[in-house]
Amino acid sequence: xxxxxxxxxxxxxxxxxxxxxxxxxELGFVHEVSIEGDTVAVAFRLPTFWCSANFAYIMxxxxxxxxxxxxxxxxxxxxxxDHFAASRINAGIEQGQDFRAVFGAEAADGLDKVRQTFKEKxxxxxxxxxxxxxxxxxxxxxxxxxLTVGELAALxxxxxxxxxxxxxxxxxxxxxAFVDATGQPIAAAGxxxxxxxxxxxxxxxxxxxxxxxxxxxxxxxxTRTNDTTAPQGASA
Amino acid sequence: xxxTRSGERIxxxxxxxxxxxxxxxxxxxxxxxxxxxxxxNGHMGLTPEGERWSWERxxxxxxxxxxxxxxxxxxxxxxxxxxxxxxEFYVEGFNTTEQCAALRAVAGNKAILNGRMDPREGxxxxxxxxxxxxxFGFKGVKIYTAEWHGVSKGYSLKxxxxxxxxxxxxxxxxxxxxxxxxxxIHPLNMDAFDVRDVDHVATAFPDLTFVVDHCGMPRVDxxxxxxxxxxxxxxxxALIPSFIHAxxxxxxxxxxxxxxFVGPDRLIFGSDYAITSPKWIIxxxxxxxxxxxxxxxxxxxxxxxxxxxxxxxxxxxxxDLEVPxxxxxxEPGLVDAAE
Numbered sequence: 001x002x003x004x005x006x007x008x009x010x011x012x013x014x015x016x017x018x019x020x021x022x023x024x025x026e027l028g029f030v031h032e033v034s035i036e037g038d039t040v041a042v043a044f045r046l047p048t049f050w051c052s053a054n055f056a057y058i059m060x061x062x063x064x065x066x067x068x069x070x071x072x073x074x075x076x077x078x079x080x081x082d083h084f085a086a087s088r089i090n091a092g093i094e095q096g097q098d099f100r101a102v103f104g105a106e107a108a109d110g111l112d113k114v115r116q117t118f119k120e121k122x123x124x125x126x127x128x129x130x131x132x133x134x135x136x137x138x139x140x141x142x143x144x145x146x147l148t149v150g151e152l153a154a155l156x157x158x159x160x161x162x163x164x165x166x167x168x169x170x171x172x173x174x175x176x177a178f179v180d181a182t183g184q185p186i187a188a189a190g191x192x193x194x195x196x197x198x199x200x201x202x203x204x205x206x207x208x209x210x211x212x213x214x215x216x217x218x219x220x221x222x223t224r225t226n227d228t229t230a231p232q233g234a235s236a
Numbered sequence: 237x238x239x240t241r242s243g244e245r246i247x248x249x250x251x252x253x254x255x256x257x258x259x260x261x262x263x264x265x266x267x268x269x270x271x272x273x274x275x276x277n278g279h280m281g282l283t284p285e286g287e288r289w290s291w292e293r294x295x296x297x298x299x300x301x302x303x304x305x306x307x308x309x310x311x312x313x314x315x316x317x318x319x320x321x322x323x324e325f326y327v328e329g330f331n332t333t334e335q336c337a338a339l340r341a342v343a344g345n346k347a348i349l350n351g352r353m354d355p356r357e358g359x360x361x362x363x364x365x366x367x368x369x370x371x372f373g374f375k376g377v378k379i380y381t382a383e384w385h386g387v388s389k390g391y392s393l394k395x396x397x398x399x400x401x402x403x404x405x406x407x408x409x410x411x412x413x414x415x416x417x418x419x420x421i422h423p424l425n426m427d428a429f430d431v432r433d434v435d436h437v438a439t440a441f442p443d444l445t446f447v448v449d450h451c452g453m454p455r456v457d458x459x460x461x462x463x464x465x466x467x468x469x470x471x472x473x474a475l476i477p478s479f480i481h482a483x484x485x486x487x488x489x490x491x492x493x494x495x496x497f498v499g500p501d502r503l504i505f506g507s508d509y510a511i512t513s514p515k516w517i518i519x520x521x522x523x524x525x526x527x528x529x530x531x532x533x534x535x536x537x538x539x540x541x542x543x544x545x546x547x548x549x550x551x552x553x554x555x556d557l558e559v560p561x562x563x564x565x566x567e568p569g570l571v572d573a574a575e
Contacts, residue, residue: 019454047277048274048277049270049271049273049274050270050271050274052429084267084270106389121457196496196533199493199533200456200457200460200493200497201457203456203457203489203490203493204453204454204455204456204457204458204490204493205457206486206489207453207454207456207479207483207486207489207490208453208454210479210483210486211453211454211479214277214278214281214282214482214483215274215277215278215281217281218276218277218278218280218281219273219277
């Protein structure tokens with residue numbers, strides 16, 4: 001049985017713009033999905049004609065993978081529109097090709113390094129949000145830095161906690177919950193400095209996200225996507 | 237010159253302006269159109285409704301109109317022209333030194349004309365820089381690491397052919413290197429927005445000053461780190477002040493981080509004219525204050541002195557501009573460690 005439209009949108013929602021660490025659906029990048037039998041087609045668009053091909057490729061790869069994981073989906077067609085590398089990206093994704101195979105000599109490296117860099121930034125950005133939330137709940141520095149992954153997972157659920165644990169991806173419950181960019185635990189005395197450092201990572205990503213929204217809206221107007229499942233105002 | 241309601245006079249330097257020609261006749265290909273369209277979307281999205289231009293004016297406004305927007309209506313005492321050639325997209329170039337020189341013809345010394353160089357041009361490029369400098373007399377040059385050049389879609393300041401160009405600047409007495417680190421074109425596999433290569437060249441040439449334009453946006457976080465390490469790296473704010481109307485909260489957050497990590501003495505105002513214009517930005521900025529939490533994040537409130545530094549005194553110090561006595565402030569913090 002083919003998936004419903006709602007299932008398709010729900011599958012796309014966790015796919016993030018790696019640079020912004022925000023959902024491609026909430027950003028308004030995905031503007032159309034259609035289902036025909038076992039084939040799902042997705043059209044997406046970006047804030048400028050010149051947005052990075054590497055990030056566009058990552059998003060397209062991740063959308064394809066997310067949709068292929070849905071029961072009843074055998075084929076996925078991703079169409080990036082209005083972009084300098086659209087035809088190459090679309091053909092490459094359709095054939096499941098590696099970024100390097102598509103861009104040849106123009107691409108000296110694959111996407112692994114870029115993916116890794118932005119995974120690390122996303123982790124730190126999400127950590128900043130969670131630590132701020134704990135501080136707002138009057139948690140002291142020692143209580144925060146001594147927290148383990150297991151204890152964090154057992155806390156009453158919150159969005160910041162869920163997003164951080166998802167990015168942390170550590171199975172060992174006794175491991176420290178909060179580590180710095182090099183994987184070292186954070187000392188209680190250094191928590192505020194650490195927080196000041198990682199807050200700028202989060203701020204930068206958020207401000208970039210706003211720039212993208214401004215440009216996307218100027219480019220396409222306030223046109224709604226055909227996502228009927230989006231909560232009101234989600235992409236405002 | 238901006239005068240506050242209570243009569244204080246503020247010296248204003250717009251550290252980032254252009255005089256471009258994106259008219260159809262000058263466009264080489266569709267890239268020329270898509271490039272100016274991206275600028276246009278920025279203009280429309282960031283500019284308050286009553287201040288927006290027509291598409292035709294945006295394609296080409298000319299030196300007289302620019303002089304009025306900057307010096308008559310826009311409070312600027314000086315404006316720094318940063319050329320962007322883009323000859324792969326535009327027949328005569330988008331915003332060349334030659335084109336920018338038209339503003340100097342209209343506004344005289346108020347228009348500070350910077351040169352441009354591309355280290356990928358080898359011997360010929362060095363000769364060209366020397367000849368341009370002999371003709372125009374530059375204090376600064378602009379480099380654009382993401383510019384197309386034949387088969388090259390960009391380069392890094394770590395590339396070994398870059399050093400000779402820095403040495404040539406030193407020899408010619410060009411002490412200020414503007415590095416465009418902001419939105420790029422045709423970025424491919426490498427993170428084309430990466431600002432970390434600035435660190436390399438700033439360490440190797442401590443007697444030159446590097447102004448990172450757009451503060452590395454979308455990598456403001458990395459820029460903050462590098463600038464906090466390298467005293468000869470300054471932040472060219474252009475694009476960030478343009479947020480003040482459409483996204484004031486994000487303008488405040490970005491500026492707070494820059495003030496905290498880089499400090500008030502190394503940030504240079506820029507309107508990114510003509511994407512956005514100085515008049516409304518400066519009016520809003522002079523009325524702008526941080527809320528208490530943001531001031532704490534920044535380590536300072538946006539005091540009149542901080543505004544004075546950002547809007548003009550920092551650029552005046554860098555470019556050796558004469559500042560009227562009534563606009564100066566005397567405090568030890570103004571003397572930069574790098575100078």
